[in-house]
Amino acid sequence: MCSIRxxxxxVLGTMCRTGVFG
Structure with a gap:
């Protein structure tokens, strides 16, 4: 299983790519 970190x-990388964060 993947770790929480x-x-x-x-998730953060995906949001950055989609423009949610910066």
């Missing part, structure tokens, strides 16, 4: 990195 890894999941957070993936």
């Amino acid at each position: 890894h999941l957070c990195v993936v």
Whole structure:
């Protein structure tokens, strides 16, 4: 299973790409 930290990195990276954050 992926760690919580890894999941957070993936989610943050996705939001950055979609323009939600910056």
